[in-house]
Structure formats: C-alpha cells, structure tokens
Amino acid sequence: MPAVRMLQHVVGQLLLGPGCGCRTSALPARSLGASPWQIPANANFHSASFSETDQPRVLITGGLGQLGVGLANFLRKRFGKDNVILSDIRKPPDHIFQSGPCIYSDILDYKNLREIVVNNGITWLFHYSALLSAVGEANVSLAKAVNITGLHNVLDVAVEHGLRLFVPSTIGAFGPTSPQDPTPDLCVQRPRTIYGVSKVHAELMGEYYHYRYGLDFRCLRYPGIISADSQPGGGTTDYAVQIFHDAVKNGKFECNLKPSTRLPMMYIDDCLRATLEVMEAPAESLSMRTYNINAMSFTPEELAQEVHKHIPEFQITYNVDSARQAIADGWPVSLDDSNARKDWKWKHDFDLPELVTTMLNFHGSDTRIAQAN
Numbered sequence: 591m592p593a594v595r596m597l598q599h600v601v602g603q604l605l606l607g608p609g610c611g612c613r614t615s616a617l618p619a620r621s622l623g624a625s626p627w628q629i630p631a632n633a634n635f636h637s638a639s640f641s642e643t644d645q646p647r648v649l650i651t652g653g654l655g656q657l658g659v660g661l662a663n664f665l666r667k668r669f670g671k672d673n674v675i676l677s678d679i680r681k682p683p684d685h686i687f688q689s690g691p692c693i694y695s696d697i698l699d700y701k702n703l704r705e706i707v708v709n710n711g712i713t714w715l716f717h718y719s720a721l722l723s724a725v726g727e728a729n730v731s732l733a734k735a736v737n738i739t740g741l742h743n744v745l746d747v748a749v750e751h752g753l754r755l756f757v758p759s760t761i762g763a764f765g766p767t768s769p770q771d772p773t774p775d776l777c778v779q780r781p782r783t784i785y786g787v788s789k790v791h792a793e794l795m796g797e798y799y800h801y802r803y804g805l806d807f808r809c810l811r812y813p814g815i816i817s818a819d820s821q822p823g824g825g826t827t828d829y830a831v832q833i834f835h836d837a838v839k840n841g842k843f844e845c846n847l848k849p850s851t852r853l854p855m856m857y858i859d860d861c862l863r864a865t866l867e868v869m870e871a872p873a874e875s876l877s878m879r880t881y882n883i884n885a886m887s888f889t890p891e892e893l894a895q896e897v898h899k900h901i902p903e904f905q906i907t908y909n910v911d912s913a914r915q916a917i918a919d920g921w922p923v924s925l926d927d928s929n930a931r932k933d934w935k936w937k938h939d940f941d942l943p944e945l946v947t948t949m950l951n952f953h954g955s956d957t958r959i960a961q962a963n
C-alpha cells in the first residue's frame with residue numbers, strides 16, 4: 591500500500607475502529623487532532639496507574655456556585671481533603687481557599703482543563719459550571735458557550751483520560767409538552783429555555799459518548815435545590831432559598847412566583863448524597879445513565895404556611911416576575927424517580943417540615959421558634 595494510503599488507513603482505523611463503530615471505537619476526532627498519537631479509548635492508558643481500590647482524585651468545575659462548595663466538603667469527608675479540587679473562574683473567599691485545593695479553571699479553555707486533569711491525576715469529574723434558567727435567558731450567547739461548548743470540552747477531556755464524569759441535569763430539561771405530574775425518565779423533552787435545551791443536549795451527548803466511546807457518564811436530573819449556607823446562582827427556584835433568609839432577617843418575603851406554582855424541590859444534603867451514590871453505584875446496576883431524583887413538591891403558599899408555623903409574624907407577598915413564571919409553568923410538578931429507587935436504592939430523607947426546620951435552625955431562628963411555641 592502506498593505510504594499516504596497506509597496513513598489514511600491507520601487514521602481511519604483510529605477514528606472509526608475496526609468494526610461497526612460501536613462501543614469499543616476510537617476517541618472523538620478533536621482528541622485525535624489535539625494529540626496525534628492517541629490509541630482507542632477502551633485501552634484507557636491515561637488512567638492506568640489508578641486501580642479500582644484507589645481513592646478517586648476529584649475535580650469539580652463551577653465549584654463556587656450554590657452547590658459546589660457543599661459537594662467538595664461532602665466528598666472531602668469521604669476521600670480526603672487533598673483528593674478533591676474545587677475550580678471556578680471566580681475568586682474564592684478566604685475560608686474556602688483555606689479549606690482545600692481551589693484553583694482557577696475556565697471550562698471554555700480546553701487545554702487548561704486537560705492540563706489540570708493530567709497534572710493532578712484526576713479520575714472523577716463533577717461538571718457543575720453552568721448558567722441557570724433565569725440568567726441563561728438574560729444572556730443566551732454566554733449560556734450557549736458555557737453550557738454547550740463547555741460541556742463539549744469536558745466530555746472530550748473525560749473520554750480522553752478515562753474519567754468517570756458526573757453532569758447534573760435538571761427539571762428544566764422538560765417543557766410544557768412533557769407529562770408534568772409525575773414526569774417519567776423517558777418522555778417528550780422540548781424545553782423552552784436555553785438552559786433546558788443545553789441540559790437535554792448534555793444528557794444526550796453524555797449518553798452518546800457512553801455508548802460510542804465507553805465514557806463512564808452519570809447524570810441526575812436535580813429538582814430545585816435548597817441550601818442554607820450558599821446563595822443560588824440565578825434560577826427559577828431561587829425563591830425557595832431566599833424566603834428563609836428574608837423570613838429570619840425581616841419577617842417578610844416578596845415572592846416572584848405565583849402562590850400556586852408547584853415545583854419539585856430537594857434539600858441539598860439529599861442532593862449531594864444522591865450524587866455520590868450514583869457515582870459509586872456499580873456500573874451493572876445502572877439500567878440507564880440519566881435518572882430523575884425526587885423528594886418533595888410544594889407551592890410558595892405551602893412553603894410560607896410551613897415557615898409561618900415557626901415564625902408566626904411572617905408575611906409573604908407576591909410580585910410575579912413574568913419571565914420566571916413562564917419558565918416555571920413549563921416545568922414538572924413532580925418527577926417519577928422509580929428507576930433510581932429501584933436501580934441504586936435512592937431514597938430521600940427530607941420532606942417539607944424537616945426542610946423548613948433545618949433551614950430556619952441554620953439561619954438562627956431558634957429563639958423565634960421557642961417564642962412561637
């Protein structure tokens with residue numbers, strides 16, 4: 591065979607694999623272009639020095655938002671402080687910088703991402719960078735870049751280096767034509783936000799890379815997450831976090847959704863535990879790669895009533911934000927998470943009363959609760 595044809599043949603084999611182009615085929619073309627001597631993904635030599643019994647070496651992208659610091663603290667308790675690296679484009683406050691490894695990483699910089707993975711021997715990646723639903727609508731081109739181009743970078747780095755990859759999806763990956771109560775794992779997904787569209791894209795791309803290149807991709811559709819010690823980053827469910835701050839500080843809260851807007855919600859401890867559980871689940875127990883997880887569903891009115899039990903003088907008023915309301919109206923009322931409960935024994939701990947008690951205790955309303963009783 592002439593030399594040029596021979597080279598074409600070898601490159602073709604690398605790109606398409608010897609057979610039909612299914613699971614044991616070669617790495618995606620961008621990896622090959624960036625690094626010409628790659629070998630098929632199933633050879634996995636990049637991670638050869640890590641055995642199954644080693645602790646994972648974890649990178650969290652977008653780690654300085656509402657969920658990332660809590661995830662880092664949770665994983666550090668399990669895997670050791672130095673085995674979990676937080677990264678973001680923001681500057682961390684001192685207490686976070688002191689609490690464990692924390693570095694700059696822009697997920698739009700593919701080379702930098704790859705350097706971090708290589709230099710730190712990363713084996714698990716939690717990809718939290720994103721623009722959420724409300725801020726995404728306010729800046730669609732940035733949301734497209736961060737949520738879609740950023741995901742592509744993460745997928746390629748993950749497959750190239752044999753990482754286990756977690757990408758959170760959301761109730762926002764469903765839309766007004768999805769069944770809403772409960773929404774099953776597999777159904778029509780036609781979201782009407784760039785956030786939702788990018789998350790459906792992430793689900794599909796992750797699953798595609800799993801079947802095409804053997805990537806160990808795992809994904810949960812989170813409900814709105816409620817946390818006490820971190821601020822939400824610009825979503826439609828943010829009201830359910832802000833209400834606790836305002837109730838304790840001012841005894842009143844102005845809600846930007848209608849009183850009857852029922853959405854799926856979850857306390858952060860359940861969310862982080864679910865995330866670790868699905869990452870640790872044996873691959874053979876996962877009948878799918880993207881799962882719904884559910885805990886509670888409530889309306890602003892019901893949440894306010896529960897807060898009122900602890901703070902009798904608490905008052906809620908409504909000043910509806912039409913953009914957020916339109917988003918919320920297209921989202922599920924509850925998620926059917928029976929597959930997660932069956933496959934890897936998912937079970938939530940927090941319902942509405944425990945959530946409210948925990949949040950108000952954190953914000954220091956003990957004296958008010960005592961007064962109320």
Ligand SMILES: NC(=O)c1ccc[n+]([C@@H]2O[C@H](COP(=O)([O-])OP(=O)(O)OC[C@H]3O[C@@H](n4cnc5c(N)ncnc54)[C@H](O)[C@@H]3O)[C@@H](O)[C@H]2O)c1
Pocket residue numbers: 651652653654655656657658677678679680695696697698717718719720721722736740758759760761811812813814815816821822823824825827
């Ligand atoms: N918080 C929720 O209620 C919720 C619900 C469902 C899914 N999720 C998903 O969980 C993940 C984390 O959510 P969150 O609430 O912590 O989000 P957040 O908005 O609070 O934080 C996102 C982080 O991404 C960072 N980021 C933005 N552009 C970046 C870039 N170019 N490179 C690196 N980092 C960048 C931001 O600085 C920010 O710290 C997201 O993917 C989100 O879609 C969150």
Ligand SMILES: C[C@@H](O)[C@H](N)C(=O)O
Pocket residue numbers: 722723724759760761762785812813814815824825826827828
């Ligand atoms: C639901 C979730 O994805 C996020 N909290 C949002 O409202 O955008």
